[in-house]
Amino acid sequence: MASIRQRSGTWQARVRRKGYPDEVASFKTKTEAQTWARSIESAMEHGSHQSIQAAKDVLLSDILQRYRNEVTPSKRGAQREAEGIQFMLRQKIASxxxxxxxxxxxxxxxxxxxxTVxxxxxxxxxxxxxxxxxxARKEWGLPTANPCALVRKPQTPPGRTRLLTSEEEARLLAELRPIRRRSSWMVPLVTLALExxxxxxxxxxxxxEHINLxxxxxYLPLTKNGTARTVPLSRKAVAILKELPSYSESGVVFPTSHxxxxxxxxxxxxxxxxxxxxxxxxxxxATSRLAEKLPNVIELAAVTGHQTIQMLKRYYHPKAEAMAQKLG
Incomplete structure (x- = not known):
């Protein structure tokens, strides 16, 4: 049975049950203490509980490093996740x-x-x-509850509606010219992204090997959605690709890092x-520009790779002036 009391400005929860050692933890609020106690009692009832005392010698940094080394490399977004984990390892919370x-x-x-963010x-x-x-709890037997489940997340911000204007595009490309930067891949990379x-x-x-000029x-064998798709290319996109060297040791079109x-x-x-x-x-x-050429949203979604119209709406930002012209 759980007992909860306030002590030194925190709420201490203690769970006692025959056959298990006492489990004690302190929380900022009484609600958190009650939620934790119920989860411990439930695990004890189902026989899946492990003493949380075994977790006192395991640091969050140990869990982060092991996950980064063993699990992250197998993911599609491995590089970005590894960067995020590396950042957390430098924070006080990792200790x-x-x-x-x-x-x-x-x-x-x-x-x-x-x-700051x-x-x-x-x-x-x-x-x-x-x-x-x-x-770590499911695969490595970490005997603790997930504290993130009890933390309120910030309100999801509205989707971005920032579009690159034609005037900004000209200035951006001018600054990306190889004469100004060492990387010669940026201009074709940006222009192909816009096409x-x-x-x-x-x-x-x-x-x-996946491009048919x-x-x-x-052809994209693996996308963010976990499926393959074939992207139709405009004549301008084909011209951009034709101007690139058609060979690199890795076989990638843009041999540059993220x-x-x-x-x-x-x-x-x-x-x-x-x-x-x-x-x-x-x-x-690019999606807003393509929408002017492909008013059929099904065809537009096939090009952009969006699986639902709802997701496509987050990227399609038609100008009110253009729609007014269509209305007559």
Whole structure:
């Protein structure tokens, strides 16, 4: 049976049950203590409980490092997840033992991060952390509850509607010219993104063996949605590809790294005086431009790779002036 009392400004929960050692934990609120106690009692009733005392010598940093080394490499978004885990490893929260990693500690990390980054970033970080702890509980026998489940996530921010204007495009491309930057891949990379609406990861993983310039198609064996798709290419997109060297040791069309691309893009935007623009905004821009050529939303979704019309609406931003012209 669980007993809960307030002690030294915190709420202490103690669970006693025959056949198990006493389990004790402290929480910031009474609600958190009651929720934790119920989860422990339920696990004891079903025979799946493990003493949380075994978690006192396991640090969050140990769990993060093991997950990064054993699980992350098998994922499609391995590089970005590894970067996120590496960031968390440098934070104070990584020094907590899994026994002391309470919802209050995670909430404090959330609040601290919200001072410097947006809600969307925090939501992604908490999602990564929650997934790692859940994996450790299921696969590695970590005997603790998931504190992230009791932490309120920030409100999901509205979808971005930032589009690149024609005038900004000219300035951006001028700053990306090889004469100004060491990377000669940025201009064709950006222009192809604006022509095809392909995602950044799809562009960087594009291989020559999957491109048919005669049929004007690019085959993507694995996309963000987990499915393959064939992207139709415009004549301008084909011309862009024809101007590129058709061979590289790796076989990829753009033999450059995500970090190099990101740094070049951010620096060029800064030099061009273009504010609040991300590379992914090029996909929004391309989708809106393609919608003028493909008014049929089913055909448009087939090109962009969106599986639902609802998701497509997040990227399709028609101009009110253009729609007014259509209305007459």
């Amino acid at each position: 907590y033992s899994m026994l002391n990693l309470t919802p209050g500690v995670v909430a404090a990390y959330r609040d601290e991060r919200l001072r 947006g809600a969307g970033t925090i939501i992604r970080e908490l999602s990564i952390l929650s997934g790692i702890i859940s994996h 095809s609406a392909m995602r950044r990861g799809e562009l960087l993983s594009l291989r020559w 005669t049929a004007q198609t690019a 970090m190099t691309m990101h740094n070049c893009f951010v620096a060029a935007c800064k030099r061009a005086g273009i504010a609040n623009l991300r590379f992914h905004d090029l996909r929004h821009t």
